[in-house]
Amino acid sequence: MTPLAGLLFQSGAEVTRPTFWRIGPIGKVLFYYLAAVAIGVFLVGSYQRVMQYTEGRSESFPRLDELPRRVVAAGRTVLSNRTLFDGDVVAGLMHAMVMWGFLTLLIATTILGIDMDLYRPLTGESFFTGQFYLSYSFVVDAMGLLFVVGLGVALYRRYGVRTERLWDRHTGLEDGAFVWALFALGVGGYLTEGVRILGQSFPPFETVSFVGWGVAVALERIGVTPDAAATVYPVVWWAHSLLALAFVAAIPMGKPFHMLASFANVVARDDDAGRRLPGIPGDIEATNAESVTDFSWKELLDQDACTKCGRCSSVCPANASGRDLDPRNVVLDLKEYREARDAGSEAVPIVADGTESVVDSTTLESCMACMACMDACPVDVEHLHSFTRMNRQLVDQGDVDPNLQDTFQNVMREGNTLGNPQRERGAWTEDLTFDVEDARETEVEYLWYVGDYPSYDERNKKVAKSLATLLERAGVEYGILYEDEQYDGNDVRRIGEEFLFLQQAGHHVETFEDCEFDKIVCTDPHSYNTFQNEYPEVDFEKFADDPMMAVDVDGSWDGAPVYHWTQVVEELVESGALDLSGNELDYTVTYHDPCHLGRYNDEYEAPRELIEATGCELVEMPRNRDDSFCCGGGGGGLWLDFDDDPKPSEERLREALQDTETAGEVEKFVVACPMCLTMYEDGRKTGGYEDEIAVVDVAELLVEAVDQRTTTEPAAVAQPADG
Incomplete structure (x- = not known):
């Protein structure tokens, strides 16, 4: 048998294979006819799919700007x-x-x-010979x-x-037919090739x-x-060819269309999806x-791009806690209803409370707006956008949980989610041994937005x-708004109260x-996110004629640099403004990344560096x-009552105590978000972890470390008086 190295020197005329071997001229014409039909069905079906997207609402920000760059970036990702x-x-x-x-x-x-349909008719020759054919055959076989092994793993x-x-x-x-069809195409190709090689001796x-x-x-x-x-080859060839053509024709009609829709979805992705x-x-x-x-149109495209892989379902904390929410199913329920409507089915409400609808209100109330589903999705389905649109519909219909209604009323009446008097907003400063400047009256470097819960x-x-103590000791010029500070609006926006968010933003x-x-x-990372990513997006001129939205702002706010406090204090530690040696504390701690600081805004290192600066061992x-x-x-979870088993906070504390590398040694569960602090303090009680672990904020660790540093510094040596 001639080795491959020797084959490369055989004549090009000998090293090739006949196309349409034993098929005959009638079979060849029939194949081209069926191929044209399959391609036509594919093109028409794809066109109809695309036209469905044009029925959707236009997007509020560009999706297809800088299209060449988007296509290249999507190509790299895919x-x-x-x-x-x-x-x-x-x-x-x-x-x-x-x-x-x-x-x-x-x-x-x-x-x-x-080669067959262009090059040969134009030149009378074929390039499908010699070294090209040998290389082609080897690469295609490999x-x-x-392809077949991958499909075997999938099956x-x-x-x-x-x-x-x-x-x-x-x-x-x-779903099964899609994978089996691909597998049959791969195996059928090898069977066809093997029969031909045997038939040609x-x-x-x-x-x-x-x-x-x-x-x-x-x-x-x-x-x-x-x-x-040789006798059976035409039967095998036609079986393989017909399956291939049927697959091409079927692409726009079902799951195979995700091969196109997914790429388009990645092209149209918004890099700031979720955070705005x-x-x-x-x-x-x-x-x-x-x-x-x-x-x-992008939300409709999301539905077709979904591959049913379930990655979003597997990371969803609401789903893990037994709530009535599976992100994948919400997206696919909407797709199923859209296709049913196209087929002439009766209309039902998209979302409602306690009535027949595509999505139930309790499903949306279960969402924590953590963006885990979007982060896990390999094809950039933007679940949170569709969820927010449906939440807005619930607010319009009045199908909102009473607890959320109470929160809305608190914000409207008192300017905060807890319903406390606004005049007491800055009362917490009275216990300090120093004064906190009023940023309305004094020019400062940092305007500190404290937030509802810290207030x-x-x-x-x-x-x-x-935090005030840290800023004071570092000599930072800062001030707060006192009673002119109100709720930032981040989470009420995510549960659908858009106009209340706009009022808060305008104020x-x-x-x-x-x-x-x-x-x-x-x-609060929630405030950080909304000030940085959402307030500058609001065009207040659109609402100038609405007496409820009278805001003395022309157009959009041009913004200001916005920071989470850990980013600011990290710089103070690095500059030496907060003097730490790095060995003041010796706790073993773990750190929980807040969703709005981490997944939303990609800040993971500042809190960790601050923890390590105190001397704590971080696991x-x-x-x-x-x-x-x-x-x-x-997503409003702070204000709602759920019968979770376990609660997300309880599950997270269990993970800290049992699943870390130093399980059983973790003394403190460290957070950097007021909402997280509230939820985990509750989880300690309901989960029975009060005696096993303490929940602290990074700022509390830092103050303890700074105090420890101060008390352990050697006293200054007295100098003798002159003379």
């Missing part, structure tokens, strides 16, 4: 399979093998078509093998070990097609003769989610006092513009940084 490796290496490898194998086979088929995960997240009420026949150069050659050898050993292989939300029309009569067409909640007041922007400061520093929980588990307070 071709690298980067998002698929996150959290599941096996799934990432499997998908990479399938995708690259599929693309190679598609490219190979295209090359063969170019990549096709990866094993689906039907062998039955990976839990792949199965749910939206799992149907089309093993041309020596075909050893480069090592898989096909192996199939031919196996067929020969079970008794198939070359004549029998779509604006609402200036027309107060506009609907939010009364019908399918109230959703934006009123007894436990969180300790954090506010600790603060007016107040900010009346003050003289360089930067804003926030205690990480298994779920940390962008994989952090939510405390349960976001």
